[in-house]
Amino acid sequence: MILTDIKPIKKAIKKRKRVGRGPGSGWGKTAGRGHNGQKSRSGYSRRFGFEGGQMPLIRRLPKRGFTNALFKKEYQIVNLKDLSRAGKNEITLDLMKISRLIKSDKKPVKVLGVGEVNKAYTVYAHKFSESARKKIEAAGGKAIIIEFK
Numbered sequence: 001m002i003l004t005d006i007k008p009i010k011k012a013i014k015k016r017k018r019v020g021r022g023p024g025s026g027w028g029k030t031a032g033r034g035h036n037g038q039k040s041r042s043g044y045s046r047r048f049g050f051e052g053g054q055m056p057l058i059r060r061l062p063k064r065g066f067t068n069a070l071f072k073k074e075y076q077i078v079n080l081k082d083l084s085r086a087g088k089n090e091i092t093l094d095l096m097k098i099s100r101l102i103k104s105d106k107k108p109v110k111v112l113g114v115g116e117v118n119k120a121y122t123v124y125a126h127k128f129s130e131s132a133r134k135k136i137e138a139a140g141g142k143a144i145i146i147e148f149k
Contacts, residue, residue, distance in 0.1 A: 076102045080132055081115020083123065090122045093146075108148045117141065 020031035033040040049056045078101050083091055086099045093109060096102045102109055111123060113131030120140035126148045128136075133143045 074107055075110035075127060076104070076107050078102060078109060078111050078125070079114035080111065080117050080135055083111075083117065083121055084119070089120065089141075090124075092124045111136075111143070 017027065018025065019027040022028045030040065038044055049058055051057070078096060082101055085101060086095050088095060093102070093105055096109065097105055108126035110127040110129070111125045111132045112129045113133075113135050117135050117139040121136060122142045122144065123136060124144050124146050126146060128143045128145065136143045
């Protein structure tokens with residue numbers, strides 16, 4: 001076998017379509033763009049939501065409400081039923097991250113009262129729901145609020 005004799009199998013390489021190269025190619029004249037109009041011109045790119053000059057749907061619909069996106073606080077949620085995954089009695093943010101209860105330590109953590117607590121846990125978080133606090137304290141544990149940096 002000689003290295004120069006090696007060829008790819010048939011149909012492994014597909015020739016690229018060359019448009020606008022004369023009538024013999026089958027893609028001459030309008031080059032697959034149809035006739036006239038904005039889409040047939042070079043440099044055309046449609047803006048998102050553009051409806052040909054008609055008032056776009058997003059502008060036709062009435063706007064209502066208010067979004068407090070600038071000052072919104074987004075909490076990472078931890079349920080009580082998941083606390084046993086941490087494996088220790090004192091559950092800190094670092095332990096939550098290691099045991100994959102939370103993804104990041106850049107966002108505040110809120111503990112919710114979904115599930116039951118069967119052990120006395122000392123839980124450190126930025127916020128607790130009322131039911132979570134009651135269940136933790138009823139099991140003999142502590143719910144300690146920490147300051148978010």
